[in-house]
Amino acid sequence: MKQAQLKAFLFLCLYFLFAILHAQKNTVAGGGEATGSGGTVSFTVGQIDYNTQSSSGIGTISEGIQQPYEIYFVGIEEESDKDLQFNLYPNPTTDKLYINFSGEVPINLTYNLFSMKGELLVQGQIISNKTEIFFEQMPASTYLLRVNDSKEIVKTFKIIKNN
DSSP states (O other), X not given: OHHHHHHHHHHHHHXXXXXXXXXXXXXXXXXXXXXXXXXXXXXXXXXXXXXXXXXXXXXXXXXXXXXXXXXOOTTTTXXXXXOOOEEEEOSSBSSEEEEEESSOOOTTEEEEEEETXXXXXXXXXXXXXXXXXXXXXXXXXXXXXXXXXXXXXXXEEEEEEOO
């Protein structure tokens, strides 16, 4: 009889020990995103606590809170002092992209097409008022198109290629 009581006691101790070990898991009731004119907020309903750790060189991490993940396009707004009038269409594109100039095209005008990884995919020279860039063989993705005059960057465009 004592062995049965001892086994029951040990079973209950182990049961409560495992219950205590799993006490830090959160079961949240809900959550979502709220968007308005001031911005967007992600929220969780039912979260009971969190832990914050800071470092001067790295920043702050709030464990237990939804963390934002943002992608910034660096250098997308590069423009030169040159007054060149041109437009790009259609964007998003499926097969061809056109660079259309109004007025005389400068002599040393070129373009470079980059992937979002920074790989140079296509380069060419702009010699007429309407230049075609073919996207048919490229996968659906986002690309950067940089227009250069000699070695100076005139403008960088973000191009979206759809299927």
